[in-house]
Amino acid sequence: MTDHVYKLTELVGTSPESLERAIQNAVARAKRTVRNMRWFEVQQIRGHIEKGEVEHWQVILKVGFTLED
Amino acid sequence: MTDHVYKLTELVGTSPESLERAIQNAVARAKRTVRNMRWFEVQQIRGHIEKGEVEHWQVILKVGFTLED
Amino acid sequence: MTDHVYKLTELVGTSPESLERAIQNAVARAKRTVRNMRWFEVQQIRGHIEKGEVEHWQVILKVGFTLED
Amino acid sequence: MTDHVYKLTELVGTSPESLERAIQNAVARAKRTVRNMRWFEVQQIRGHIEKGEVEHWQVILKVGFTLED
Amino acid sequence: MTDHVYKLTELVGTSPESLERAIQNAVARAKRTVRNMRWFEVQQIRGHIEKGEVEHWQVILKVGFTLED
Amino acid sequence: MTDHVYKLTELVGTSPESLERAIQNAVARAKRTVRNMRWFEVQQIRGHIEKGEVEHWQVILKVGFTLED
Amino acid sequence: MTDHVYKLTELVGTSPESLERAIQNAVARAKRTVRNMRWFEVQQIRGHIEKGEVEHWQVILKVGFTLED
Amino acid sequence: MTDHVYKLTELVGTSPESLERAIQNAVARAKRTVRNMRWFEVQQIRGHIEKGEVEHWQVILKVGFTLED
Amino acid sequence: MTDHVYKLTELVGTSPESLERAIQNAVARAKRTVRNMRWFEVQQIRGHIEKGEVEHWQVILKVGFTLED
Amino acid sequence: MTDHVYKLTELVGTSPESLERAIQNAVARAKRTVRNMRWFEVQQIRGHIEKGEVEHWQVILKVGFTLED
Amino acid sequence: MTDHVYKLTELVGTSPESLERAIQNAVARAKRTVRNMRWFEVQQIRGHIEKGEVEHWQVILKVGFTLED
Amino acid sequence: MTDHVYKLTELVGTSPESLERAIQNAVARAKRTVRNMRWFEVQQIRGHIEKGEVEHWQVILKVGFTLED
Numbered sequence: 001m002t003d004h005v006y007k008l009t010e011l012v013g014t015s016p017e018s019l020e021r022a023i024q025n026a027v028a029r030a031k032r033t034v035r036n037m038r039w040f041e042v043q044q045i046r047g048h049i050e051k052g053e054v055e056h057w058q059v060i061l062k063v064g065f066t067l068e069d
Numbered sequence: 070m071t072d073h074v075y076k077l078t079e080l081v082g083t084s085p086e087s088l089e090r091a092i093q094n095a096v097a098r099a100k101r102t103v104r105n106m107r108w109f110e111v112q113q114i115r116g117h118i119e120k121g122e123v124e125h126w127q128v129i130l131k132v133g134f135t136l137e138d
Numbered sequence: 139m140t141d142h143v144y145k146l147t148e149l150v151g152t153s154p155e156s157l158e159r160a161i162q163n164a165v166a167r168a169k170r171t172v173r174n175m176r177w178f179e180v181q182q183i184r185g186h187i188e189k190g191e192v193e194h195w196q197v198i199l200k201v202g203f204t205l206e207d
Numbered sequence: 208m209t210d211h212v213y214k215l216t217e218l219v220g221t222s223p224e225s226l227e228r229a230i231q232n233a234v235a236r237a238k239r240t241v242r243n244m245r246w247f248e249v250q251q252i253r254g255h256i257e258k259g260e261v262e263h264w265q266v267i268l269k270v271g272f273t274l275e276d
Numbered sequence: 277m278t279d280h281v282y283k284l285t286e287l288v289g290t291s292p293e294s295l296e297r298a299i300q301n302a303v304a305r306a307k308r309t310v311r312n313m314r315w316f317e318v319q320q321i322r323g324h325i326e327k328g329e330v331e332h333w334q335v336i337l338k339v340g341f342t343l344e345d
Numbered sequence: 346m347t348d349h350v351y352k353l354t355e356l357v358g359t360s361p362e363s364l365e366r367a368i369q370n371a372v373a374r375a376k377r378t379v380r381n382m383r384w385f386e387v388q389q390i391r392g393h394i395e396k397g398e399v400e401h402w403q404v405i406l407k408v409g410f411t412l413e414d
Numbered sequence: 415m416t417d418h419v420y421k422l423t424e425l426v427g428t429s430p431e432s433l434e435r436a437i438q439n440a441v442a443r444a445k446r447t448v449r450n451m452r453w454f455e456v457q458q459i460r461g462h463i464e465k466g467e468v469e470h471w472q473v474i475l476k477v478g479f480t481l482e483d
Numbered sequence: 484m485t486d487h488v489y490k491l492t493e494l495v496g497t498s499p500e501s502l503e504r505a506i507q508n509a510v511a512r513a514k515r516t517v518r519n520m521r522w523f524e525v526q527q528i529r530g531h532i533e534k535g536e537v538e539h540w541q542v543i544l545k546v547g548f549t550l551e552d
Numbered sequence: 553m554t555d556h557v558y559k560l561t562e563l564v565g566t567s568p569e570s571l572e573r574a575i576q577n578a579v580a581r582a583k584r585t586v587r588n589m590r591w592f593e594v595q596q597i598r599g600h601i602e603k604g605e606v607e608h609w610q611v612i613l614k615v616g617f618t619l620e621d
Numbered sequence: 622m623t624d625h626v627y628k629l630t631e632l633v634g635t636s637p638e639s640l641e642r643a644i645q646n647a648v649a650r651a652k653r654t655v656r657n658m659r660w661f662e663v664q665q666i667r668g669h670i671e672k673g674e675v676e677h678w679q680v681i682l683k684v685g686f687t688l689e690d
Numbered sequence: 691m692t693d694h695v696y697k698l699t700e701l702v703g704t705s706p707e708s709l710e711r712a713i714q715n716a717v718a719r720a721k722r723t724v725r726n727m728r729w730f731e732v733q734q735i736r737g738h739i740e741k742g743e744v745e746h747w748q749v750i751l752k753v754g755f756t757l758e759d
Numbered sequence: 760m761t762d763h764v765y766k767l768t769e770l771v772g773t774s775p776e777s778l779e780r781a782i783q784n785a786v787a788r789a790k791r792t793v794r795n796m797r798w799f800e801v802q803q804i805r806g807h808i809e810k811g812e813v814e815h816w817q818v819i820l821k822v823g824f825t826l827e828d
Binding site for chain 10: 486487488489490491492493545547550
Binding site: 088113 | 179
């Protein structure tokens with residue numbers, strides 16, 4: 001096995017639907033500029049409330065990707 | 070912009086369905102007595118198990134609301 | 139009331155579907171060997187990314203169960 | 208089971224006697240205005256020293272109680 | 277010495293000027309409804325950025341006050 | 346000195362009397378199946394409240410024991 | 415509302431004057447390459463001491479900005 | 484009020500009797516060389532187990548004392 | 553992919569030589585009773601001092617292994 | 622480069638004026654007995670409230686200094 | 691002294707040999723694109739186990755570098 | 760057993776060679792003035808980078824020693 005090096009980038013994904021969707025939105029957006037994403041770790045879960053209802057979910061996550069040789 | 074002051078209150082919402090629903094239940098209950106809720110932050114996710122199945126989800130969250138002038 | 143003693147065991151559940159399902163999978167697997175499970179606490183939420191999409195969700199949780207007399 | 212919502216309130220109990228008494232003092236004081244207290248969690252243990260002796264114990268705790276429907 | 281019980285309430289103060297002013301704004305606002313405030317503890321320091329400049333400072337703090345007998 | 350390896354197991358002891366007794370109850374219960382216990386570390390202190398009184402104390406602790414060769 | 419995605423970048427600002435100025439220096443420097451900065455969160459406050467005097471303040475902060483579509 | 488400066492020193496007190504006694508032992512020992520002790524904060528609670536019984540309690544605490552002018 | 557479930561067990565490895573060796577000792581000992589170990593995470597690094605020299609290194613680690621179907 | 626060893630000491634500085642001044646007061650007081658101070662790290666920010674106003678600021682900090690050969 | 695601003699980037703270095711080598715691999719890889727690296731801080735130590743042996747070490751670290759004017 | 764009291768002192772050891780050597784350097788330096796050192800706990804691992812290479816390792820550790828009667 002070669003000695004891989006990974007980089008972590010921290011993102012906030014949002015969604016009016018669900019926590020999973022907020023994470024998927026962040027990963028989908030990162031995909032445009034980052035290749036070789038391998039895993040994510042949730043840092044914090046928050047949300048915005050409007051008129052006494054949860055308007056959208058916010059998930060802060062770290063995404064790890066392989067730095068290519 | 071005027072200098073807003075917010076207050077945080079800590080709640081536990083529960084639901085047999087999902088994490089999102091547990092949070093929404095807490096916010097819906099708080100709505101009866103608290104106006105101007107603006108955001109929430111999840112503190113912990115727990116749950117109750119009955120006969121080897123998750124019976125309900127529990128989410129501890131902080132809710133922030135504007136203190137009116 | 140007698141003086142109950144509980145034990146905590148730490149598990150990682152995975153699911154391609156949702157966070158709730160990842161937790162339920164861990165609890166269902168533990169059910170085969172552990173009786174009297176009472177509660178769980180989420181420790182961390184992670185996930186695996188394949189080709190720029192979340193391939194499966196991983197939830198690290200502690201499960202508490204009663205030690206029988 | 209109905210979907211309960213709980214509220215957490217943070218208190219500091221003090222006692223010249225013991226840690227347990229400091230917690231009980233906080234709960235006893237809260238009982239005057241809060242109904243349906245269900246559990247507490249210790250956040251921090253501190254104390255005051257006077258003339259090289261522990262004069263009183265201080266326990267910071269969160270108390271959870273059911274919000275009635 | 278009698279056995280005092282204190283309560284902690286969590287606030288967010290804001291100010292366009294400084295961190296100290298953000299804290300003082302929160303304490304001044306709380307003064308209207310809370311008597312016998314005794315100390316505060318900073319939980320987090322944040323801020324809002326507008327057009328590449330810090331527009332206002334936000335300080336999350338816990339304020340402790342004596343519960344009267 | 347030989348290279349010892351220890352294992353940590355996480356328990357919750359309860360007692361209506363005191364924090365020390367809750368810990369001792371957990372250790373006494375573990376003694377039935379675990380040999381060579383060496384130390385414990387308190388993770389969290391909680392308790393159950395019934396009718397505005399602390400009904401029993403709960404201490405979450407890790408117990409370390411030597412794995413025999 | 416569209417589903418925004420934000421990115422967090424971690425910086426250390428320094429200043430011989432004050433904590434606020436150290437933060438503003440970091441934000442001002444980031445402004446040259448990052449558009450749409452929205453908020454910051456202080457991670458740690460440190461400082462350098464020279465000849466028994468605080469020579470400069472160091473603030474580690476995370477800055478959040480909107481990823482444009 | 485003059486600008487007091489306090490120093491914190493970290494100690495481990497032990498006792499075969501109770502947590503309170505372990506703390507008091509640490510404070511009593513510190514009293515021989517430190518004047519003006521004002522408060523303590525518990526950092527961790529541990530203990531030693533011998534033959535399946537808690538042999539002694541260990542409390543790691545910080546003690547704060549006034550630095551005299 | 554099937555829905556794997558992993559279990560985490562917490563160990564303390566020791567060695568008079570190095571941190572890496574302390575970890576390897578813990579893993580080697582666990583290998584006797586645990587199959588399918590997949591990863592470890594270091595929780596804490598400690599050590600024992602004898603006559604002013606580090607006598608042995610202690611590493612607290614969590615080891616994750618696959619629960620077989 | 623020789624192998625430097627540093628020591629950390631924990632102090633609480635206070636000031637009626639500002640957070641920076643509270644830190645500077647602690648460093649100035651330490652200067653009387655400690656040489657070669659090199660850096661500080663803020664551990665906690667607190668304050669005392671009197672009659673609904675912040676009476677003085679308290680900053681808990683660690684100060685690092687070189688141990689001379 | 692001018693007001694330096696530093697940026698922190700988070701990396702994971704791996705090595706089959708040692709913890710130090712895992713860190714050095716991450717720094718060596720970052721060197722290709724980042725100039726003026728000044729310090730690193732270890733965030734977490736993990737590793738991969740294959741056939742009951744540590745196959746490679748993983749160190750998550752933050753690397754700080756000067757942003758040039 | 761008599762009731763021992765221990766004191767903790769916080770040090771930073773450095774070494775161009777390895778993490779273990781950085782710790783041993785700190786312990787060796789402390790040995791000159793502190794008797795009866797018993798254990799250490801690593802608090803943080805850092806390092807200095809010069810020209811894209813790790814120049815020296817820094818380990819922040821707490822050292823515990825017995826206070827003699």
